[in-house]
Amino acid sequence: MGQINRRSFLAVSAAALTLPDHASSTELPALGPLARAAGLEFGSAVGPWLWREADFRAAVLRDCTAIVPEYEWKWDYLTRAGRRTDLEPIRRYLAFAEKNGLALRGHTLVWHGAMPHWYPAAADRQEALTLMTGHVTDLVGSARGRVRRWDVVNEAIEPADGEPDGLRRTPLLAQIGRDYIEIAFRAAAAADPTARLVYNDYGLGASWGAARRDAVLRLVEHLVERGAPIHGVGVQSHLAAGDGYDGDGLAVFAARLREMGLEILVSELDVSDTARRGAPDREVAAIYAHYLATVVEIPNLTAIHTWGLSDRHSWIRAKAGAENERPLPYDRAMRPKPAWEAIAGALRRRAAEHGRLTS
Numbered sequence: 001m002g003q004i005n006r007r008s009f010l011a012v013s014a015a016a017l018t019l020p021d022h023a024s025s026t027e028l029p030a031l032g033p034l035a036r037a038a039g040l041e042f043g044s045a046v047g048p049w050l051w052r053e054a055d056f057r058a059a060v061l062r063d064c065t066a067i068v069p070e071y072e073w074k075w076d077y078l079t080r081a082g083r084r085t086d087l088e089p090i091r092r093y094l095a096f097a098e099k100n101g102l103a104l105r106g107h108t109l110v111w112h113g114a115m116p117h118w119y120p121a122a123a124d125r126q127e128a129l130t131l132m133t134g135h136v137t138d139l140v141g142s143a144r145g146r147v148r149r150w151d152v153v154n155e156a157i158e159p160a161d162g163e164p165d166g167l168r169r170t171p172l173l174a175q176i177g178r179d180y181i182e183i184a185f186r187a188a189a190a191a192d193p194t195a196r197l198v199y200n201d202y203g204l205g206a207s208w209g210a211a212r213r214d215a216v217l218r219l220v221e222h223l224v225e226r227g228a229p230i231h232g233v234g235v236q237s238h239l240a241a242g243d244g245y246d247g248d249g250l251a252v253f254a255a256r257l258r259e260m261g262l263e264i265l266v267s268e269l270d271v272s273d274t275a276r277r278g279a280p281d282r283e284v285a286a287i288y289a290h291y292l293a294t295v296v297e298i299p300n301l302t303a304i305h306t307w308g309l310s311d312r313h314s315w316i317r318a319k320a321g322a323e324n325e326r327p328l329p330y331d332r333a334m335r336p337k338p339a340w341e342a343i344a345g346a347l348r349r350r351a352a353e354h355g356r357l358t359s
């Protein structure tokens with residue numbers, strides 16, 4: 001597999017070097033220059049292995065124009081030792097990103113899945129507001145002017161929970177009320193007026209995602225009507241073999257956001273495959289290619305971020321029975337896979353059509 005991959009990798013890279021726009025022949029084969037030529041960010045989630053593994057770090061520096069801390073900037077992690085926020089992971093990524101000219105996406109300020117272990121289950125509205133806005137203000141303020149985008153609120157929609165507006169039943173919804181999302185966005189904007197503020201959620205490109213898209217649009221419309229500072233929506237894009245996606249639904253969703261002046265990001269892209277079928281790497285790559293063919297046609301698309309770069313580190317493989325999955329663009333030995341080529345192809349197509357799409 002290595003040989004075939006290497007050959008086609010070089011073929012793709014050679015094509016990249018003939019790009020008319022910003023790519024120059026002195027640049028190494030990489031997704032970064034392709035993304036720049038396409039007017040997009042290409043980025044990946046990263047974790048502490050970024051510091052430990054030189055080959056992973058080299059791939060990040062070659063391919064990424066942005067990085068996203070995968071869990072070290074979450075509320076639970078930053079306060080794992082108690083209420084006092086550990087700002088060391090913030091400083092570390094800021095320094096690395098600035099040294100290497102990478103943009104940062106801060107992930108994620110408010111998420112029911114990352115509530116601190118000490119968070120009081122019985123907080124009243126005032127205490128919950130103080131804790132939530134204190135966290136947002138401190139964190140965003142600590143990196144003021146240095147983080148391009150923040151995922152302010154993550155996964156606040158769950159139509160299956162039965163709320164009329166589709167909001168997920170979470171502690172903050174119960175304690176603060178329906179305005180907790182708007183309050184979080186306003187606190188983030190006050191702490192850093194230069195950052196782009198994003199709402200992030202899953203299932204928005206999925207064939208089963210129509211109700212989720214509707215609920216997110218209603219939420220975003222409400223925020224925009226109220227003049228809340230929201231700049232975009234992250235479509236996570238955890239895709240799976242055998243799990244269809246709705247390209248038309250996604251295109252309409254993106255167009256509605258565009259009408260409201262908002263951007264759209266592919267924010268956590270990966271492809272889960274059972275690895276039990278014949279040619280999983282090619283199958284995974286075909287899903288990447290198919291999905292990204294729709295995505296790169298979206299005029300208000302600003303970024304494609306994968307949820308990891310190498311199969312060596314993926315939340316999917318951490319799940320029971322998923323140890324053999326190969327969801328990401330590089331294999332465990334940091335060799336580019338067909339999925340890498342699928343991403344390169346999509347970026348090349350976007351680069352070629354950049355002018356038409358954004359005019």
Ligand code: 9MR
Binds near residue numbers: 154236
């Ligand atoms: O990939 C992340 C994993 O390493 C963390 O343990 C987990 C909990 O913090 O979060 C995972 O990332 C999630 C992301 O923050 C939100 N969307 C779903 C992602 C996968 O669960």
